Amino acid sequence: DSGVTQTPKHLITATGQRVTLRCSPRSGDLSVYWYQQSLDQGLQFLIQYYNGEERAKGNILERFSAQQFPDLHSELNLSSLELGDSALYFCASSAGTSGVSDTQYFGPGTRLTVL
């Protein structure tokens, strides 16, 4: 158990809908990262927040957005869902203090299925 929690574990929805994925980082970690993992792709970095502020952005679609709240939990919002958005979405957290040795610990993931 990494100490990172994600809800829900599974989500099934229809095209065009909007969903929210939630992540709670390990106690004391200030950074939260979101990743997408599809069958044919590796882990794709989406976005990072550090202590409430956006720190880095990867290949995140405009239909997707995220935020980190004062209690450091984070939410990833996916809207106008398409079939191709079906994937595993992982959240990771790190202390986010020293950069280069900042190990990321992953949550169990949310499996999103868009029908």
Added chain:
Amino acid sequence: GQNIDQPTEMTATEGAIVQINCTYQTSGFNGLFWYQQHAGEAPTFLSYNVLDGLEEKGRFSSFLSRSKGYSYLLLKELQMKDSASYLCAVYSGAGSYQLTFGKGTKLSVIP
């Protein structure tokens, strides 16, 4: 751009030793991570290298050569539970906290 290459699949026998290679070409380099991921589960941290050389951790070791853009993960005394994907990931760019992952190597351990 970032490019990280790993073999797609490997098979090895229980009790044997296997080496999983990773080559990278990135715009910068601040460290290399190895993660293990069982199917449908979260990646779990295995090792971290920032300097050249070998880091040993029990049955797992990781090697880095920055001049060659090359790393490998060595797994000894293979067990059936080692069947998983092994992901190589690079921190690149000064001040960037962004990890770029390879597509992973799926290791199958057979009796």
